[in-house]
Amino acid sequence: MAPIKVGFIGASAGSGLFVRSWAAKAHIPYLVQTPNYTITAMQNSSQASAERAIQDHKIPGEIATYGDPESLAADPNVDLVAVSVKVPLHSRLLRPALEAGKDVFVEWPLAANLKEAEELTALAKSKSVKTIVGLQARQDSSIRKAREMVQSGELGQIISTTMKGAGGIFNASLGTSYEYLLPIENGANMVTIPAGHAIDALCYVVGEFRDLQATLANNIPKIQIVDGEGNILRTVDKTSHDWMSVSGNLVNGGVANVVYEGGSSLTGKSFCWEIVGTKGALVLEGPHGHVQMFHPTLKIVRAGDKEAKLEEIKVEISSKPMDFTFNTGKAWDAFVGQGDGSWTTFEDAVVRHKMIDAIYRSNESGRRESYI
Known part of the structure; x- marks a missing residue:
């Protein structure tokens, strides 16, 4: 099979674990070493930025560079467009690729909202x-097992199944690169990202919620927005939630309860998930609430x-x-x-978006909500 030609949007330059983009940490290193894919194009905020990213990440081969998604989508040497940027930009960057008939990859959440x-x-x-x-939490070995x-x-x-996690964001201060998480309308927050990944894993294992009731809080x-040295730059309003409780009945039988909070657990239990059956129980534990990133035991x-x-x-x-x-x-x-041939599609993502929409509706109405 000829390798799939990938045009990448969002692999910005930078060094260090907490400076490099998620694309640079999770995708680029894999794509450049597997024979199944080859990166043929790069698009960032400018063509010069794309060129810097190629050099910074040492991506081999002849790679075209672009400063806008329309030019990348029009490149005949691109089979698939991968979008790994801030959630509010997903829709605008995906549309040219889809209109051009390209296959697409996009980070979760698929978009800023269900619509x-x-x-x-x-x-x-x-x-x-x-x-x-x-x-990608669905690909984790513990979750698949x-x-x-x-x-x-x-x-x-x-x-029953019970999950508790800490989302690792929304402490009393936040770095400038994460300020976009604060307005709820951006669709990138504790509920959609760490909790969203974790509940997707829960539903992948035990099935969807038949109905749910939710409580959210913005505590x-x-x-305070701080620079890299920890200096306070300004204080801003946050409308995204930093606490979430969701409980309900499962389609396949049994009940579920999920609690997520911002920051890190003071007790050191940033991720704990129990699944209880009549013949036994499973316990999955991890060092962080981002189960899609850190492997639970x-x-x-x-x-x-x-x-x-x-x-x-x-x-x-x-x-x-x-x-x-x-x-x-x-x-x-x-x-x-390859592997078991199972991956998550736009259709799967819409189900999760519908669930998150039901969580918001339930919090507002105080009623049980359904989404499937």
């Missing part, structure tokens, strides 16, 4: 293109075990610390039919 997500999905369908969305055990009946009938409505306790001993289940993980290419690489492999 935009549905419009993009309809456009992709009308152009008969293949789509992939970065809900948990799904396998639930579906095989190894845990028996699922009675820190003003946040997987343990099981069997029903009838008098000592209630948790037994760790060994799964495949990367041998490199902080290797963000592991889950994303498996998604890229699946897109070309």
Whole structure:
């Protein structure tokens, strides 16, 4: 199979783990080493910025550079356009690629809101293109193993599942590069990103919510914006939520409860997820609430075990610390039919957008809401 020619939007230049873009940490290193893909074009805010990114990331080959999405989409040497930028820009940058009939990859969330997500999905369908969305927690080995055990009946009938996480953002201060997370209308916040990834994993394992009830809170409505040295630059309003509780009944039976909060857990339990069945229970734990980035451990306790001993289940993980290419690489492999051939599409992402919309509606109305 000839490699898929990728035009990338969003691989900005920069050095250091917390300076480089997510594209540079999770996608570019994998795409340049796999024979399934080749990067043939790069688009940033300017052509000069795209050229700097190519040199900074040492991307090999002859690569065209662009400063606008229309020119990239028109390049005949591009089969697939990958968009890895801030959520509010997704719709504007995706549309030219879809109109040109290119296959597309985009980070989660697909768009800033449900309306935009549905419009993009309809456009992709009308152009008969293949789509992939970065809900890569579904590719995590522990989560896939948990799904396998639930579906095989190894845990028996699922009675309940409980998840608690800390989203790692929305403390009392925030760096300038994350200021766009504060207005709720931008669609990039604790509810949509860390909690959204985690609930997508939950639904992937035990099934969707039949109905749900949610409570949201904005406990820190003003946040200090700081520079790289920690100096306070200004204080700004925050309308995005920093606390979320969602509970409800599952389509496949059983009940679910999810709680996410901003910042990090003071008790050190930034991610803990239990799945309880009639034959046993699973416990997934991780160091951060971003389960799509950091691999949780997987343990099981069997029903009838008098000592209630948790037994760790060994799964495949990367041998490199902080290797963000592991889950994303498996998604890229699946897109070309390798691995189990399962990846997340625009249609899948719309379901998750509908769920988030139901969470917001329930918080406003105080009623149970459904989304499927």
